Amino acid sequence: MAAKIPSVWAREQRQPDQPALSRASIVREAITVLDAEGIEQLSMRKLGSRLNAGATSLYRHVATKEELLELAVDEVFGEMTVPDPGPDWRADVTAAALSFRATALRHPWLSSVLAQAGLAYLGPNLMAHSNRLAALFAAAGFADPDRGIYTVLGYVTGMSTTEAAWLTTVARSGATEAELVARLLPAARRAAAGYAHLSAASGDDETDPAEVRETKFRNGLEVVLNGLALTLTR
Numbered sequence: 001m002a003a004k005i006p007s008v009w010a011r012e013q014r015q016p017d018q019p020a021l022s023r024a025s026i027v028r029e030a031i032t033v034l035d036a037e038g039i040e041q042l043s044m045r046k047l048g049s050r051l052n053a054g055a056t057s058l059y060r061h062v063a064t065k066e067e068l069l070e071l072a073v074d075e076v077f078g079e080m081t082v083p084d085p086g087p088d089w090r091a092d093v094t095a096a097a098l099s100f101r102a103t104a105l106r107h108p109w110l111s112s113v114l115a116q117a118g119l120a121y122l123g124p125n126l127m128a129h130s131n132r133l134a135a136l137f138a139a140a141g142f143a144d145p146d147r148g149i150y151t152v153l154g155y156v157t158g159m160s161t162t163e164a165a166w167l168t169t170v171a172r173s174g175a176t177e178a179e180l181v182a183r184l185l186p187a188a189r190r191a192a193a194g195y196a197h198l199s200a201a202s203g204d205d206e207t208d209p210a211e212v213r214e215t216k217f218r219n220g221l222e223v224v225l226n227g228l229a230l231t232l233t234r
Contacts, residue, residue, distance in 0.1 A: 007070060007122060021053050023061040027071045034072060034109045038168075042068070069113055074123025076110055079103045082132035089140030090225050093152060096133060097221055100156045101163075108164035111157050141232055148228055155224045159217050166213075177209045 029050055033042050044065060048055045062068045080103050082096040104110045121127065130149065137145035170177045 007067070021051060021057055021061070023071065025051065026058060026061055027068070027075050030068050030072050031075060031107065035107055039069075039109050039113055044068075070123065073110065073114065074125045076103060076107050077123065077129050078125035079106075080129055082129060082136065085136050085139035089136060090229070092136050093133075093148075093225065094218075094221060096136065097152055097156050100153070101160050101217060104157075104160035105163060105167060108168050111161040111164055114157065142228075147231075151228060152221075152224060155220060159220060163213055163217075181209045 026047060029047055030042060033046065033050070042065065044055050044058050044062075047068075048058050051058070062071065080096075081099045083092045086092055121130070133149045133152075134145040137148040140148075142148050167177070170180050173180050175183070
């Protein structure tokens with residue numbers, strides 16, 4: 001007998017046992033918990049309590065926490081946008097990358113759980129997102145669109161993970177981002193003394209930290225796209 005595939009996308013969805021409870025409502029509530037409290041605080045028991053349903057009722061729709069994460073990841077991917085191929089492939093890929101980043105920062109748990117979410121790539125939203133990205137790179141003339149996709153998403157995911165972790169620290173501090181940066185600047189400047197590039201990167205009191213983060217993201221993405229562009233000219 002073939003082993004079962006450990007993914008929510010590989011089994012049939014059961015019929016609901018109570019009208020108010022559905023897979024969609026469970027996933028929406030799970031995302032609310034993930035956004036507010038993080039992955040460590042997500043549990044089937046907590047969801048059951050928040051939805052006024054027993055754990056048994058939840059398990060009729062989602063068998064494990066891992067399946068729940070697959071569903072949550074796919075739901076969030078539905079928020080991302082990828083433009084139709086236009087005359088400027090770099091502008092199109094940049095728009096898609098910025099949409100991914102914005103979504104990942106709205107849902108700070110996303111980037112860190114992508115590798116844990118089983119076969120999440122089988123989800124309809126994630127597959128549609130990948131397909132649209134492939135269309136951008138194919139229209140640009142890349143012989144192997146997957147190489148472009150993996151390169152860009154690797155950069156975006158890595159940067160988004162770092163930014164999300166920082167924003168989580170900010171939220172836990174009880175201060176605004178600007179306030180926390182202002183508190184940390186003196187120590188950062190002392191630590192960077194004697195290192196020209198670090199001193200320049202420490203910024204000043206008037207700099208908007210959100211703008212700094214976006215500028216760094218765009219600058220790094222430009223380097224990535226420059227590298228990809230070279231493969232088109234060979």
